[in-house]
Amino acid sequence: MTLAAPDASARLTTPARASGAQPGAGAQTGASDGARSGRPGREGRAGRALGRLGFIVPVLVIVLALAWALFPALFTGQSPTETVAPSLQAPSAEHWFGTDATGRDLYARVVYGASQSIIGALVAVLVGLIVGTAIGLAAGALGGAVDEVLMRVVDVLLAIPALLLSLSVVILLGFGTTSAAIAVGVTSIAVFARLARSRVVSVRVTDFVEAAYGSGGTFFGVLWRHILPNSLTPVIALAALQFGSAILQISTLGFLGYGAPPPTPEWGLLIAEGRNYVATAWWLTVLPGIVVVLVVLATNRLSQALRGGDAS
16 A cells, blocks of 8 residues: 655645734743743833832831821921911911810921820830730740640730720829830730731741750750741731720820820820810811821831831
8 A cells, every 4th residue: 555645735824824823923932931930011111110119108107107206396496385476377388287175286296296106106015015925926836735825814915995995094003104105015915926926837847946955955945046046027917906906095095185284295285185176176086187197007007017028
């Protein structure tokens, strides 16, 4: 039986058909090669620019607020407690936030009030961070009965509403910014303790911790050198988030009259002083409120960046 040779014309036309079956395939391939080349598109560059802007702006807000708290005289030459103009003047070039019911410059009071609210929030976060992390570290590292007892105490703290617990602590310690800061810090101890314990428990069973014990490491040495450093990243991110929450809680206590006494400027107290003039002098409550909201939103954005690593 003789096999016939394939037709030459079929061999010649087959590539042509194949190439003609997908018109524009070269352009598509070139586009995909360009996408694979790593050159960012216009949308990608715009998204990254917005992401960086969304991180830089909150950082600038926090830095400005900290500068207000530490160096208020650099930002205003007005006294926060003395009458400098007629009362209830609207915002102007001379008085950016207007004046309050006694003729004091509201912008100066907001700037000087940052030291009460922000430094108080820092104290509150440090109290919750140090005490809560210590409790969570001990519970997660020791386990057993120690873990049970400490976590039951934490559960009790979580069962009490934060505002009620902070008011109880303020009443026991006395009124004032320091007492309010400690009270707010006490309300955050349980949150830090639970997070720290969960991280310590997960890190304690990792291979590098077992290897550290196997190479002769002591309990406290491994705890200090390996477990604690590898458990702190989410705790630090929580501290940034709690900073904004602490500002709100201290402002709430000041609004209720449990914070700094008048005429000391404090953000919550400023809003409380202007609530009776909302209809006639809106700036007394709106402008300090906007400052509080911006600082809290900035700290929340920074906390998200620390948790997700999306600062780029």
